[in-house]
Amino acid sequence: MFVIDDLSAWEILESRGRPTVAVSVTFRGGATGTTQVPSGGSPGKHGxxxxxxxxxxxxxxxGVLGVCRTIETEIRDAVVGRRFTGLTELDRALASLDGTADKSRLGANATLGVSQATAVALAAHRGVPLHRLLSGCAGTSERLPLPFFNVVNGGAHATNRLRMLEFMIAPVGAPSIREGIRWCAEIYAMLRHNVLRGHGNINLGYEGGFAPDIVEPEEALRLILEATVDAGYTPGTQIGLAIDAEADNLVADGGYDLGGPVVSTAGLVDRYEQMMRTYFVFSVEDAVAAPDRDGWALLRSRLGDRLQLVADAALGTQAANIRDAAGTGLGNAALIKPNQAGTVTETLEAIAAAREAGWTAMISHRSGETGDTFIADLAVATGVGQIKAGAPAGGERVAKYNRLIEIELRSGDLPVGPPL
Structure with a gap:
């Protein structure tokens, strides 16, 4: 049980220099919680x-001054002085107050801010780490997540000609979070050296990955593989590669434009299979466009037992969408973005829906990030075993990885990586 005594909000900047919302909650008895809400570059149609x-x-x-006023007036009037039995009841009250399916009246940036700040305050009120509180809310066993580091950017996140959005490395063979982060930071440093030597600049994308003027996805993968070997690591056994294709933005002339001649869906699947063999790619997000149901079926039949097929655009971190997608064979994993769900409880429900469908899940940052580390605790708490939080550079990205190191040091022998 808890009672909220005060609620405040203010406008801050996220990592792209755009405004977002910070929220602070104070409980009767003095416990406080503060959070900062991220903002995405691709809002999607479903979140x-x-x-x-x-x-x-x-x-x-x-600007988000109107959102801050809504939090300090309408939401404040609805929750301050009221006794709540737990976070779920608070989140249900926020959803009911909004009254829309997509949080469009109050704003998902308003409801998530209040929800997350309340979770932080509740953890302080109970004297437990945030991940322990969230684990109790979700009824899940804690695991440290395998981190995915975005090291080459393209698409809407960069100004180069590379069409696919993100190219990532993951320390699949690391014995601990600390070692995995070290490995990937060293590869990132080597990649910086190689990109500067080969391309004459070190332009960066929104999420801290390098953005050399390359075109084909295989060029990005080749750069990453070379940096991995140059840094002293073994692709495949120590380091795996992953892609966010954002294929909805690749659709062209009845096929997909990867930067060269347009390829058919079957041709795109062929490319992914070759990337698996040559570049140790083991996970692809939004590999084909959300409406391309035949493409998803082809992916599942040819690669689904060997490749993690993460769905994002078609889901919007909504439990109902995940259940529908699983029923129609659209992917085998769900990307989880709390600011698309709109509350912590609805985020946990989306993760539960993925589990019930036999899918894996991955917690995700957004392109417009802050120094807030909520998603690191969320990833540990829910035991999904995977998180992507950008490059191992930039304070807003590094904060998440540093929080994972802290949790590992303080929590003993938690398992690492996705459950088998």
Whole structure:
């Protein structure tokens, strides 16, 4: 049980220099919780709606002063002084107050901010780490997640000609989070050296990955593989590679434009199979466009037993969408973004839906991040065993990895990586 005594919100900046929301909650008895809400570059069609001011005189219309006022007036009036039995009841009250399926009235950036800040305060109130509180809410066993580091950026996250969005490394053979982070930081440093030597610049994308002026996805994978070997690591056994293709943005002329001649869906699947063999790719997100159901079926039949096929665009971190996608064979893993769900409880429900479907899940940051580390605790708490939080550079990305190191040191012998 808890009672909220005070609730406040203010406008801050995220990593792209755009505004977002910070929220603070104070409980009766003095426990407090503060959080900062991230913002995505690809809001999607199915997730919660971020509210923006629309005033062109401030931040090009992207301000969130109206969201802050909503939190400090309508939401405050609804929750301050009220006794809640737990986080789920608070989140249900927020969803009911909003009254829409996509949080568009209050804004998912408002509801998530209040929900996360309340979770942080509740952990402080009970004297437990945040991941322990969330694990109890979810009824899950804790695991340390395998981190996916975004080291080459393209698509909407960069200004180069590379069409696919993200190219990642994961320390699949590391004995601990600390060692895995070290390995990937050393590969990132070697990649920086190689990119500078070969391309004459070290342009960065939104998520801290390098953005050399390359075109074909295999060029990015080749750069990463070379840096991995140069840094002294073995591809496949120590380091695996992963891709976020964001294939909805690759659709062209009845096929997919990867930067060269347009390829058919079957041709794209052929490319992925070759990437698995040559570049040790073991996970691809949004490998074909969300509406391409025949493409998803082909992927599942040819590669589904060997390749993690992460669905994002078609899901929006909504439990109902995950159940529908699993029923129609769209992928075998779900990307989880709390700001699409709109509350912590709905995020946990989305993860539960993935588990019930026999899918894996991966907790994700957003392109517009802050120094908040909530998703690191969430990844540990829910035991999904996977997190992507950007490059091992930039304070807003590194904060998540540093929090995982802290949890590992303080929590003893937690298992690492996705459950088998």
């Amino acid at each position: 919660g709606v971020e509210r923006r001011d629309g005033d062109p005189r401030r931040f090009g219309g992207l």
